[in-house]
Amino acid sequence: MTTENLLVELFVEELPPKALQKLGDAFASGIAASLEGQGLVASGAAVTGYATPRRLAVHIIGVAAKAADKPVSQKLMPVSVGLKDGQATPALLKKLGALGLDEGAVAQLKRQGEGKNEALFLDSVQSGATLAEGLQKALDETIRSLPIPKVMTYQLETGVALPGWDSVQFVRPAHGLVALHGSAVVPVTALGLQSGNATHGHRFEASVEPIVLQHADGYARQLHDEGAVIASYAERRQRIAEQLQAAAARVGQGARPVHDEDLLDEVNALVERPNVLTCQFEAEFLQVPQECLILTMKANQKYFPLLDAEGRLTNRFLVVSNISPEDASAVIGGNERVVRPRLADAKFFFDQDRKKTLASRLPQLARVVYHNKLGTQGERVERVRAIARAIAERLGVDVALVDTAAQLAKTDLVTDMVGEFPELQGVMGRYYALNDGLAEEVADAIEDHYKPRFAGDALPRGAVGVAVALADKLETLVGMFGIGNLPTGDKDPFALRRHALGVIRMLVEKAPQLALDDVLQAAQAAFTSHLPTGTEFGDASASLSAFIYERLAGSLREQGYTAQEVDAVLAQQPQRLADVGQRLQAVRVFAQLPEAEALAAANKRVSNILKKADGEVQATVNQGLLQEEAEKALYAALQAVAPQAQAAYAAGDYTASLQALAALKAPVDAFFDQVMVNAEDAALKANRLGLLKRLQQAMNQVADLSRLAA
Structure with missing residues (x-):
């Protein structure tokens, strides 16, 4: 059976950048798996996926023009139904007729089984699917199952619509379909498009338009040479990473771009031929906390800020451009003009926020709803304070410092900066606490009380922060369990599993002397006097304790302990988790x-x-x-x-x-x-x-x- 390599490309308008990698992987694996299942490609054949902002494609090695024929044995009906006195019954003749056979086929039938289970079978040879048939099926199945974040409905272009087509639903409007088996076009359709051998290159820098693909194997080369497009998602990403490092090296003095894998993925999904350029902004903006500037450059502009050798923000940043002009000054100047108002906004928010103390913002928390059954953020703060004081006493930590930190920990939620950038909650609270002249331990605790925010995150740096962080997470856990708002399946809107793991880590690594049931009871007690009138609240200590031990068991198994070892130890419910x-x-x-x-x-x-x-x-x-x-x-x-x-x-x-x-x-x-x-x-x-x-x-x-x- 002769084979050729296959190329399939779907050319579309700009795809959503955060979904591009998943879409590309699913497109390539879906088509390859379907063709393999139909016998058109061998198991383990090399499959190469491509994904750029304007295309999804796959190249598959060794695809047959037609799958091999295969013998099949089809069960027709029980012998008792199909034969009577050795002669075919009307039911059997009707079944054979539906299969395009006449009475002469009765003699070819085989009997299998015994007694009541004996049945009539028809042996035949099933013709293998042609590549056109198989690829059509693969395209239909794959497109239908793509992980599309949000579907668009759009009208087909005039003259392109197939009979019966009015509109199409896909992630973005599709404008081209390529299907090449070697150098031959495979006649298939998708999204109202007829397959061909022509695609398009870079929107601005392609040297040929359209690009007529000569062979499936020349796809990536032709796109690069004629279309100014790097089709491979991985290769393009690697080039961006290398260019970022090279640009930082040219700046010198140990400069390095902020490391952010998600940002690198997103930028990679926005360009087809990356070109990294170095820009700068006025040094006066460096008076603003660097977290604010870094976040606004990354989140709003998709820029890579540059840090110095000590990790401090510089007034340089890197832009990944999608064009490569001989004179890049206009591109650099344009990006510098765009970022300036963003940084000015951050400076304005910072300056305005510092005009009011954190303590003066406490009344505002009473007007912010936390949960309809658990009251406002103001009521929540009072519960956290009560729990934090109890923990501080058990840890031998300064209760006054802990109480101040717990009282002010949420006040930055009502600042302008956190209103604009919610990711900075806690971080800005620390800056504002220092601006208010509060103790450094209190400022650190305000930032750290959210920690650990994810697996592997740092724990609070001091004992005051540990007390407030434990109190904050215990308040959430006891509160949600008390009103019966528990996680189900993969739904955990209040991140109770993450909070439980955070409590476990702190009890193990930072507060080994604390007993689990003791802190749960302290948290439960805080709800007796700080709940909205009419709220039905139960004692959730037992169920919450079981929930925490379940999270601990899962964590220990991930660390390599056997289920038997974990079960033996946790069956005793040791109160000091550090043990x-x-x-x-x-x-x-x-x-x-x-x-x-x-x-x-x-x-x-x-x-x-x-x-x-x-x-x-x-x-x-x-x-x-x-x-x-x-x-x-x-x-x-x-x-x-x-x-x-x-x-x-x-x-x-x-x-x-x-x-x-x-x-x-x-x-x-x-x-x-x-x-x-x-x-x-x-x-x-x-x-x-x-x-x-x-x-x-x-x-x-x-x-x-x-x-x-x-």
Whole structure:
């Protein structure tokens, strides 16, 4: 079967930049997968996707003009329905007629199965799809399933419409379709367009228009040479990154562009032939906090600000242009004129905001609704303050500093700068707090109370910030759980999962002395006096505690701990989350001991026996009721081992605590071999259950070892 390489291109108006990479990947993989499924291309064939602001394309190696024929066996109907006395029934003849066959085909039918399951089958050869048929199917399926963020409806151009077409729905209006198998055009249609071999290059710099593609394999080269277009998304992105570094090097003095992968992707999706240019703005704007200037240049203009060797913003920035004129001064000057009003706005907001103190803005928070059941931001601030004070007392941190930071942490939400750039909340609060003469610890806490904002983000830098950040996240968690506003599936509008992980990280890394249930109860108490009238609010401590342990379990499994190890440790719901890592390491060491498997199995057996016991079993043992030598030996071993394990546990040496239990293997084995726990004598039975209860308590301080049993 001869093959040729295939090229498919859909030429469109400018695609949404934030969706371009996904659209390009989906277009290439969708067409390749469909053709492979139809037998037109071998599994594992090389597939190259292309995506520019005005095109989606794919090049596939080794595509057949026609798929191979294949034998098929089609089940028609049960024999009891299709044949009567060996003759074809009307039902069978009707079925054969629908397939274009007559009564003569009855003799060719095969019978398979036995009894009631015996059926008639027709063997035939199914003709393989032609490339035109297969590619049409692939195009239709792929276009229908593209991850389009928002669909446009547009009218077809005059003379282009196919019969029955009035309008088209796609991400952007499409104006061209290329389908080349080698050098031959494959006759297909899409979005009201008929395939051909002509495409278009750069909107301003193409040397040929239109570009007539000679062969599927020459696509990228012809676009580059004749169309001034770099078709490969990855190659174009790499060139931008290299040009940014080169431009920064020319500036000198250790200058480097702000690192932002998302911005690089977005700019890459805006240009077809990138050209990086260096621009500048007036140095007086550097008096504005650099976060403001960087954000306005990145978000509004898609520029790359330049930092110096110490990470301070310079008055230079880089522009990724889509044109490459011999004299770029007009392009540079135009971008410098455009950015100036943006920076002036930022300076104006900053100057105006500093005229009012953060404290003077507190009354405004009472007019900002936080949640219809939880009240205003003002009420929320009072809850956060109460929780933060309680945490500060437990941490031994200056309560007055923590209370001030918690009170002012949200005030920058009503400033002009944060109103324009919500991403700067907290950041601007720090600047304004310093401007108001507040302590640096308070200013840092105002910025840091949002941390960690995402996985891997930094934690608050000081104890004051930790107290306020914990309070802020606990208020959100307890509040939402208290009104029953819980995350479901992938819906988590208040980021409760992220808040829970933030609480876990801070309790582990910054506040190891705090107990989880203690801080949850402190947070719950803050809602008793700071809720809108009429709000029904429940005690969510238990369900929230379970939610946090679930998040912790998932995090630990991602770190490489097994489900059994995590389950064993978290089954005890250790209150100091900072201990969990040590407990897991101890369990891992214990599991390597020769006695571990038998002790875990025995522990599981003990748990099952105690669960079936009537009422609550007390861990009390009457030595006088110990009759069998095996139960006396177990009691003696427990008397010797339990204090050792307890002492190591109290000292935080969880590994030594579990290792001490190895001495119990022999007496535990002997006990289960020789002693009947459920004795007929009630006192004897209760005494033996008490002995097992004491054994369970001694073994399960660090972790529930029964969870390690297979």
